[in-house]
Amino acid sequence: MKKILTLVLIVLLFSNYPIQESFAKISIKKVDEKRCIHMYSKFLKMGEERFLKRYPAYPIMDKCMMLFKDSVFISKYSPIYTLKTASPNNFSYETKIITSKVIGSNKILTNFSICYEENKRTNYVLINSDSEKIFGKAQRLPDKECPSFWIVIKATTIQNTQFSWDYEHKPNPQIERKMF
16 A cells, blocks of 8 residues: 555656746756856857757757846846947837847847836836737836836837837737736
8 A cells, every 4th residue: 555655646746847847947057057158149149040050959058048038137148249229210209229139030139218108107018010019018117217128029120119118008918928
């Protein structure tokens, strides 16, 4: 009886392992993080598709790709000198593209700032590009009057992309959601 009970417990333990792992925060060793940081400049130069074709067999590639898409990692390790400054020519006074960099086929890494309207606050930004529509959500309510965010946008050019606060946010399953 004890053997059967032990066997059942072991099976239950191992069958739940992938579920437990999926809810856990992704942990990465310092050595692997340094390797990802070193490869990040190559990722920016090559773009996602070419980078994955060039380095398919790296054992930490999945974790590196998650880091490369993390807004905190991008703002911390993005080399400013390689980013092309975009002109704020056709945007309203409250929205400004700070920097942008093409990182793949129709993918643009963008740093933008957007100012709140008077006496209004929200976490949601609506982004319209020529290829997609996105609801961006800040993790917490920004305390600055004109906060800035990093995001990867699918677009052919950044000049036609529009940014606006979504003050009366209503979830829409047809529009993609991303965290800043």
